[in-house]
Amino acid sequence: MKQESNEFLIVALGASAGGLEPLETFFRHMPPDAGFAFVIVQHLAPDHPTALPELLARHTAMPVEEAKNLTQVVPNHVYVIPPNATLTILDGVLRVATPAEARGVRTPIDAFFGSLADDRSENAVCIMLSGTGTDGTLGLRAIKEHGGMALAQSLESAKYDSILRSAISTGLVDHVLPVEEMPGRIQEYAAHLVSFNGNGKAQSIREQLGAHMGKIHAILRRRIGHDFSQYKESTVARRLERRMKALQIETVEQYVEQLTRLPEEADRLFNDLLIGVTHFFRDPDAFESLRQNVIPKLFAGKGSADQVRACVVGCATGEEAYSICILLREYATAWANPPKIQVFATDIDEQALSFARKGRYPESIAEHVSADRLQRFFTKEENAWQVNRELREVCLFSNHSFIKDPPFSRLDLISCRNVMIYLGQELQQKIITLFHYALRSGGFLFLGPAETAISQRELFETVDKKHRIFQRKESLPRPAVAFPLADIDRPKLPGGAMPESDDRELPKRLERVILQRYRPACVAVKENGDAVFISGRLGRYLELPTGSLDTNVVNMAHEGLRVATALHAPHGSDDAGARDPKTGALADKWQHQPGGHYRGADSGVSVGEPLYGRF
Numbered sequence: 001m002k003q004e005s006n007e008f009l010i011v012a013l014g015a016s017a018g019g020l021e022p023l024e025t026f027f028r029h030m031p032p033d034a035g036f037a038f039v040i041v042q043h044l045a046p047d048h049p050t051a052l053p054e055l056l057a058r059h060t061a062m063p064v065e066e067a068k069n070l071t072q073v074v075p076n077h078v079y080v081i082p083p084n085a086t087l088t089i090l091d092g093v094l095r096v097a098t099p100a101e102a103r104g105v106r107t108p109i110d111a112f113f114g115s116l117a118d119d120r121s122e123n124a125v126c127i128m129l130s131g132t133g134t135d136g137t138l139g140l141r142a143i144k145e146h147g148g149m150a151l152a153q154s155l156e157s158a159k160y161d162s163i164l165r166s167a168i169s170t171g172l173v174d175h176v177l178p179v180e181e182m183p184g185r186i187q188e189y190a191a192h193l194v195s196f197n198g199n200g201k202a203q204s205i206r207e208q209l210g211a212h213m214g215k216i217h218a219i220l221r222r223r224i225g226h227d228f229s230q231y232k233e234s235t236v237a238r239r240l241e242r243r244m245k246a247l248q249i250e251t252v253e254q255y256v257e258q259l260t261r262l263p264e265e266a267d268r269l270f271n272d273l274l275i276g277v278t279h280f281f282r283d284p285d286a287f288e289s290l291r292q293n294v295i296p297k298l299f300a301g302k303g304s305a306d307q308v309r310a311c312v313v314g315c316a317t318g319e320e321a322y323s324i325c326i327l328l329r330e331y332a333t334a335w336a337n338p339p340k341i342q343v344f345a346t347d348i349d350e351q352a353l354s355f356a357r358k359g360r361y362p363e364s365i366a367e368h369v370s371a372d373r374l375q376r377f378f379t380k381e382e383n384a385w386q387v388n389r390e391l392r393e394v395c396l397f398s399n400h401s402f403i404k405d406p407p408f409s410r411l412d413l414i415s416c417r418n419v420m421i422y423l424g425q426e427l428q429q430k431i432i433t434l435f436h437y438a439l440r441s442g443g444f445l446f447l448g449p450a451e452t453a454i455s456q457r458e459l460f461e462t463v464d465k466k467h468r469i470f471q472r473k474e475s476l477p478r479p480a481v482a483f484p485l486a487d488i489d490r491p492k493l494p495g496g497a498m499p500e501s502d503d504r505e506l507p508k509r510l511e512r513v514i515l516q517r518y519r520p521a522c523v524a525v526k527e528n529g530d531a532v533f534i535s536g537r538l539g540r541y542l543e544l545p546t547g548s549l550d551t552n553v554v555n556m557a558h559e560g561l562r563v564a565t566a567l568h569a570p571h572g573s574d575d576a577g578a579r580d581p582k583t584g585a586l587a588d589k590w591q592h593q594p595g596g597h598y599r600g601a602d603s604g605v606s607v608g609e610p611l612y613g614r615f
Helices: 020-028 050-057 108-123 138-146 161-168 179-197 201-224 233-247 252-261 265-273 284-293 295-299 319-332 350-358 361-367 371-377 389-394 425-438 502-519
Strands: 010-015 037-042 064-066 076-080 086-090 093-097 124-128 149-153 175-177 309-311 340-347 360-362 377-380 384-387 395-401 409-416 441-448 460-464 469-470 523-524 531-535 591-593 597-598
Touching: 010 108, 020 037, 020 050, 020 086, 037 050, 037 086, 037 108, 050 064, 050 076, 050 309, 086 108, 108 124, 108 138, 124 138, 124 161, 138 149, 138 161, 149 161, 149 179, 175 179, 179 233, 179 360, 201 233, 201 252, 201 265, 233 252, 233 265, 252 265, 284 295, 284 319, 284 460, 284 469, 295 309, 295 319, 295 441, 309 319, 319 340, 319 389, 319 395, 319 409, 340 350, 340 389, 350 395, 360 361, 361 384, 371 377, 371 409, 389 395, 409 425, 425 441
Parallel strands: 010 037, 010 124, 037 076, 064 076, 124 149, 149 175, 309 340, 309 409, 340 395, 409 441
Antiparallel strands: 086 093, 360 384, 377 384, 441 469, 460 469, 523 531, 591 597
């Protein structure tokens, strides 16, 4: 079926050794007027002209030309990468760069696939053909992340299959099949896209998804054991639409029926929901800020008997966790007796975790890891870089859901980058509170470029706003954390309320009565003196000033108490309670002290005598 839309498919074919024969087969079977554009990214000898355009022109009626810089891509044309070049696409225009202009090691298939994913989204198709090495694996992941389709030549029909095995091992290839069947599969995909997106059908399908979302979440929870109901509905809907397009299913009812009937489809949907694009030192400027502004502080005051503890949440295939390990190991080498380093890396994707534990990455990581770091922390193997044992021993990869499982504790650093963007706002706020709970006093939080902790200023202060680095503050009162963050087992009542039995409510009522009757007068304040919680009768000591509302405890204090009033910051960070400002002893409850002042632990603060004067 000819595709008339301006959003025509662009089909990218990646190949290296043994790639000429499958390319010829592909174009013999592809109609010349299908309405698609084709871009061939072949590993070519850098110092010789290529005869590939002339060779392929014998097998298709479409024009075949060597790609030139700033060429507008049009349908029913074939473009071939030039020798000694890196090829990308932006706004439908090809960009050609020489290796001197391109950064790092040349991985031309990854480079073009990645740019095509950004430029074309679901209208991008990538095909892996015969070849050696691992080029194309990272780019294929980007195509899938943006909703496109991925094909790979069947292993038995390829002269060289290492490039194919690397791609297939991601679990993201939609179809592994003989080359002669690929043109028909692409035409079916294009026809389904036109049908899916045309005549208001896409909007109708999104409305159907909304009506069936609860059932889909229930199936995933039962089959997979993880709950996605707190993910942004738009995120889940896009991935569901992608699965429907890949399966060429017309209605949501048909998809739900298939999801119910075929356990393997639940696995595929789960994998699609977890697709994320990552690489070593992603956002290099952010990692440089982390190296300069945070890493030294993690080691301050620590010796060989201590630990620097970091946690990478949503670690996927491990690149980010190993990147942080490298920064920590580099800094530790300057210490005669450095503290031990422990990095916990967590995810719910066991396939990705297995990949991370092995620590064997495509040679294309050289584009993001400096030559010095490759030599120091990796071993070169055939078509791959292997993470050295010293890093693998530092990194503990575990299957762990930060939504339903209690977190690691006493952490110096938490990195959670490009994970929360897929979650609802309410759950994001709970997660920030959870991170505050898991960090030591003064610990650091490292988020992705579209994520922030600014909305909870009581919990974190900003270290680097641009690069999303925050530092834990002491909170008054200390926020409560309950697990799981998303209560998936109890049914929700209309309006979002949760049913609660009289037996569960009774202890809470008794606690409120006891506190109201017997707890001494007290006030919990922020570090600037603003009151956040008042209990008991404080009329003898505080009064609201006239004029605009002012809840600062110093300004509310009676005139005779203001002169020597002072606030004492909490001592230590890992204690659940406060310390006596004179003795340093932990307070286990609000108590009246000799000299007429109060101290307490419930609020997580220490209060000196001058503040409460003669209570």
